[in-house]
Amino acid sequence: MRATLMYAAGDVRVETVPDPKIQAPTDAVVRIVLSCVCGSDLWPYKGLDSAVGPLLMGHEFLGVVEETGSAVTSVKPGEVVLAPFLWCDNTCDFCQEGLHNSCRHGGAWGANGVDGGQGEYTRVPHADGTLVKLPVPEDSDLLPGLLTLSDVLCTGYHAAHSARVQPGDTVAVVGDGAVGQGAVISAKKLGAERIILMGRHSDRTDLGRDFGATDVVAERGAEAVARVRDLTGGDGVAKVLECVGTKDAVITAFGIARNGGTISRVGVPQYAEVPFRFPDYWRNITLTGGIAPARAYIERLMPDVLDGTIDPGRVFDRTVTLDDIADGYRAMNDREALKVLVRP
Amino acid sequence: MRATLMYAAGDVRVETVPDPKIQAPTDAVVRIVLSCVCGSDLWPYKGLDSAVGPLLMGHEFLGVVEETGSAVTSVKPGEVVLAPFLWCDNTCDFCQEGLHNSCRHGGAWGANGVDGGQGEYTRVPHADGTLVKLPVPEDSDLLPGLLTLSDVLCTGYHAAHSARVQPGDTVAVVGDGAVGQGAVISAKKLGAERIILMGRHSDRTDLGRDFGATDVVAERGAEAVARVRDLTGGDGVAKVLECVGTKDAVITAFGIARNGGTISRVGVPQYAEVPFRFPDYWRNITLTGGIAPARAYIERLMPDVLDGTIDPGRVFDRTVTLDDIADGYRAMNDREALKVLVRP
Structure with missing residues (x-):
């Protein structure tokens, strides 16, 4: 099958790799219908050392179950399923605490013999724990919105949830990328009355306004701080959702x-x-905060996507085929695109 | 009156300063019955630049009201009172949220024309907000225990409270000083089942065991980490109370x-x-965590001191007169004494 490999900074290639096969009774093999490029993929795109690469890329995908191991009971071939950006058993003590990123039997896509999400197929370890059935056909218009549940919407929700955003709160979201958009959506869902979105790209902050931002601050650094303090009577904001990752x-x-x-x-x-x-x-x-236990939030957020209360699929403003994925990376890195969908 | 001034690192002197007077209708003047030296006083004792000094020292005291301003209604001359280590109005929005350290009209002892606590008298701004009446006479044996409510017990409680310690928790306390002891007492009060105290001084960790520590780890650095992980099945501790202040x-x-x-x-x-x-x-x-809003916790913790449930006054293992306070500083800095009481 074809899959995406990153050899070094700026060097993304689609190559033929071995087809995945069931290796454990708890595995499933999924044919990927939709995947995407993540903002976090841009960190190695900017700086990956060729001595470290190649990396198997992609950790956000949905698709159709092709085959299941003998122990898998919750999904079956032909069903449309979504995976969170880390696989997990969803049963260990950490998973039960909602800390799926620390699952005792979990791991990352594209590592240790598990395929990445930016390819034609992937083997899914602990399929019963990892996969969530989607109640839509594989040609549904809702798929892009549902795909955001694999990472960016759940990551934004993790920011808001960890900050204990409550009805009536004033919230600031630092960053107008796809995770920042997910944080705006989530802060609104949790009842925030005022949502200050900090970002410099008017097309993105306009989208953030559609999602629920009530104020936009385009300044940076000390000027941004002064502006937010002006907006809040000098006191600042009780809940700040940092959705960038830089020290600034x-x-x-x-x-x-x-x-x-x-x-x-x-x-x-x-x-x-x-x-x-x-x-x-x-x-x-x-x-x-920290890395999001996306698996913990998928069922909680999915109804809002299915019934149209939220339309997080709007973060995707470009679609490429798998063969053209290198240009998708380039477009996101050049900030031509907010987030890029990939159709194998 | 006499008061304690620190001129530079290691240079503590008792000198005559102006007697405090009522300056605002909300002021009181308190005759100090008992004060003490704080672990935090040792930071300037180790490093104060003579260009910055002299500092008026002391922020933990209890005493008897001498005089009150015309607007003071909650205390009157002759009453025994305790002050938290920051003065505050106890009515502003921050105080109402339990964040007295950010009081809009509050401040620190020994600064901006307010006396320190290590002296014979002090002027208390916002006396109605700051002072808490103590239902004991000024010669009560309970005074040392009550004095810990001005800082170290409430600071330890702030650590446990901010970590949301709950019944059944495993808690680690880093540091066996007076604040660490307060954290042990507080973790126990909040129901912690297992309390791992990390400290190297067996007389202090023995006291910590009396206060409720179930395990003691005397190692430091990587060895201490390995030891705590051994004690917790490899996973570590969900609630860690850091009561030292160093990067290590x-x-x-x-x-x-x-x-x-x-x-x-x-x-x-x-x-x-x-x-x-x-x-x-x-x-x-x-x-x-952060600096403790001691004022928020005094009434909550005082009953346990009054009825003997806890005896936090045991952190005081030396008593000096005001004239000998420089030796009290030295003894604490040399770790001869855990915490030093001062009787004017």
Whole structure:
């Protein structure tokens, strides 16, 4: 089958790799119908050392079950299914606590003999735990929206959920990418009254307004902090959702956080240390969040996608075929596209 | 009156300063009956630049009301009162949220024309908000225990409360100083089933066992992390209370935190950045805590001191007169004494 490999920064290729086969009774093989390029894929796209590559790419996909191992009971061939961006057993103590990213038997796509999501097929370990059945046909118009449940919508939700966003809250979302959009949608779902979206791309912040942002701050750095403080009577925002992953974004998050507030970070950290100065200790700022346990949230968010309450599929503003995926990476990296759908 | 001034690192003097007077209708003047030296006083004792000093010292005290301003209604001359380590109005929005350290009209002892606690008298701004009446006479044996409510017990409680310690929890306390002891007492009060106290001084860890610690880890650094992980089946501890303030203590806290766990920091940070590496993002570690809103907890904890359920006054293992306070500083800094009481 064909699959996407990244050899080094900027070097994405589609090549033939072995077809996946059932290896354990708990496996399934899924034919991929829809996948996409993630903002987090851009970090290696910018910096992957050729000595580390090639990497099997892709961790967001939905598709049709082709074959199941003898122990799989929850899905069967022909069914349309979605996978979260990490596979897991969904039964261990960490999964039961909603911490699927720490599943005792889980792992990442594209590593340790498991295929990536940007290909024609993938083997799914712990299929009963990992896969979620989608109640739609494989040509449904809802598939792009449902695909966001594999990562970006659930990651945005994790930011809002970890910050304990409640009805009436004022929330700031740092970053207007697909995860930031998911955070806006999620903050609104959890009842936030005011949602300040911080981003510089008007097409993206316009989309954020459609999703529920009530204010947009296009400034950066100290000017952005001053603007958010102006908008909040000088006090700042009690719940800050950091959806970028750079140190600058974290510094901005500290700058706009209200005393006693929470910064919930879901951007993949491109830094080793977090500024945590004496004044922030005095201010009792909480830092929470982390990688999202997407599997924990899929069933919770899916009804809103199915009934049209939310339309997170709007984050996809370009579609490529698998053969053209390298150009999809380029377009996202050049900020020509917000998020790129891939149809094998 | 006499009061304690720190001129530079290691240079503590008792000198005559102006007697405090009522300046605002909301002020009171309190004659100090008991004060003490704080672990946080040792940071300037180790490093204060003479160009910055002299500082008026002391932020933990109880005493007898001498005089009140015309607007003060909750206390009157002759009553025994306790003050938290920051003064506050106890009515503003931050105070109502339990964030008294951010009081809109509050401040610190020994700064901006307000006296310190290590002296004969002090002017108390916002006396109605700041002072808590103590239902004991000024010669009560309970005074040392009640004095811990001004800071160390409430600071330890803030660590446990911010970490949301619940019945049945396993908790680790990093640091066997007076705040660490308060954290042990507080974790037990909140129902922790297992309390692992990390400290190297057997007299202190023995006291911690009396207060409720179930395990003691005397190792440091990587060995301490390995030991705590051994004690917890490899997983680490879900609630870590960091009661030291050094970067090493924070690194240890990260090392022993269970995935999805919370590190609650109340040690005054002697660092500008917190290590927050990619693996900790993957592990969804929450960092919370900060300076304690002691005023928020005094009434909650006082009954346990009054009825003898807890005896936090045991953290005081030396008593000096005000004239000898410099030797009290030295003894604490040399670790001869855990915490030093001061009787003017």
